[in-house]
Amino acid sequence: MKKEKDILQHYIAHKRLRLTRQRQFILETFLSMESHVSAEELYKEVSKRDPSIGLATVYRTLHLLSKSGLAQERQFGDGQTRYEHDFNHSHHDHLICTECGDITEFEHPMIERLQEEIADRNKFSIYTHRLDIYGLCKRCNKKGETFMPTNRHKGG
Amino acid sequence: MKKEKDILQHYIAHKRLRLTRQRQFILETFLSMESHVSAEELYKEVSKRDPSIGLATVYRTLHLLSKSGLAQERQFGDGQTRYEHDFNHSHHDHLICTECGDITEFEHPMIERLQEEIADRNKFSIYTHRLDIYGLCKRCNKKGETFMPTNRHKGG
DNA sequence: TTTGTTATGATAATTATTATCATTATCAAA
DNA sequence: TTTGATAATGATAATAATTATCATAACAAA
Incomplete structure (x- = not known):
């Protein structure tokens, strides 16, 4: 403060x-x-x-x-x-639950490192970035267990 | 079509x-x-x-x-x-130039893989995600060469 | 204090998007 | 094909988030 x-x-x-x-x-x-x-x-x-x-x-x-x-x-x-x-x-990214709106923060240095690699490759200088992952959090996953597929994300 | x-x-x-x-x-x-x-x-x-x-x-x-x-x-x-x-x-992420608005797409399977790892760790099931990197593209980088620092991003 | 700004609060204006509603177009069934 | 139920359209009003305007108040330096 x-x-x-x-x-x-x-x-x-x-x-x-x-x-x-x-x-x-x-x-x-x-x-x-x-x-x-x-x-x-x-x-x-x-x-x-x-x-x-x-x-x-x-x-x-x-x-x-x-x-x-x-x-x-x-x-x-x-x-x-x-x-x-x-x-x-410190910089962090987000897991965002589309069901209850809950936002969990996480950090992953390796992902950061790979981003720099990509930027270099494109001669792009990074000012900031955002990585948001959307889906169902632990709790909401459980609630809908019977009919929610577990990995609806598109392959990349 | x-x-x-x-x-x-x-x-x-x-x-x-x-x-x-x-x-x-x-x-x-x-x-x-x-x-x-x-x-x-x-x-x-x-x-x-x-x-x-x-x-x-x-x-x-x-x-x-x-x-x-x-x-x-x-x-x-x-x-x-x-x-x-x-x-x-196929899924791709973005390099977004804050100067000229240009958007370049890229793919990086390893980053995708690491995201799944994080999701698993949090018992989170991914529906989709977005990774946007903001900064200066090759061209705009060149233009402002004299006074633009090259890597203004915050350490992770 | 005086003086020259900058900041504030109230509110009008703007911008992107959504809702409303009378009219038109679509499509399945006769 | 016509028909009839209803979904879709276009024009525009409404909404919601944000920004601009402007008269007044607060600040900071002389």
């Missing part, structure tokens, strides 16, 4: 912006929530403790956090942009 | 829907274009040769093609849903 505030402060100073009460409070709230929040969800939480803060400011601050490296914008296909914590979080 | 039309026909019969002039024409046009088109782009192309076809029908038909397995909906982060050809196309 202290560290994150420093990062924001540094970015703000660098860009000659201003560190406002709202920005600090939105950052705090963002960090206190679990990752993958939408602007609307964050706004609701922020409003609880400070109803004076507007939705537009939440959107603006989320962009600011993205640019300063504290958050990462992502779309998981439900129509709204979601924001992940992006400081002191 | 023949095969794709058969698939659509089969799906339509199965669901007791109707094979209309519009649906056939939209499918044809979709297949004639490069992959990763948006509804708007497809509509524009369709309109050229048949201005009577409405935008809503293009949207509806794209959903139909998705359900029948001829197209796959995807979001690449530019705000609109894009549709890929999804018949007789």
Whole structure:
């Protein structure tokens, strides 16, 4: 938290912006929530403790956090942009359950390595990447055991 | 083309829907274009040769093609849903240039294999997945050579 | 303080997509 | 073939997420 505030402060100073009460409070709230929040969800939480803060400011601050490296914008296909914590979080990928919406994070260095290999081969310089695997989580797998095939993915 | 039309026909019969002039024409046009088109782009192309076809029908038909397995909906982060050809196309991933928007496809069986490994470990059954790598393509890399760092990606 | 911005909140505007609805087209059965 | 039930269409209104606008307030430096 202290560290994150420093990062924001540094970015703000660098860009000659201003560190406002709202920005600090939105950052705090963002960090206190679990990752993958939408602007609307964050706004609701922020409003609880400070109803004076507007939705537009939440959107603006989320962009600011993205640019300063504290958050990462992502779309998981439900129509709204979601924001992940992006400081002191090593890169990770996602297992997304299409049944219950549960998101599990995982890391796999070897996959990362292979991606670099591909980038090199294409003279492509990687800025970031996303690997999302969609399917049924352990629990939902169990529920539908009788009629769910176990590996419906397309061969590659 | 023949095969794709058969698939659509089969799906339509199965669901007791109707094979209309519009649906056939939209499918044809979709297949004639490069992959990763948006509804708007497809509509524009369709309109050229048949201005009577409405935008809503293009949207509806794209959903139909998705359900029948001829197209796959995807979001690449530019705000609109894009549709890929999804018949007789083996699974592939994407290198997406954040500068010029160019999308290059690639395949890497080893990465696929590692994903299955992770899924197994989490008792997760894969339905599909997406791996998108964002960065600068060969050409854009060259353009900004003087001030673009070559590997801005975060370590995993 | 004053002064010159930048940020905010309320809300209008925009954009992509979906829903509505009167009219038309399809298709199976007579 | 006609017919009749109903699915599909086109035009457009509605929705939802996000962005722009703008008058007012807050900040930071002199």
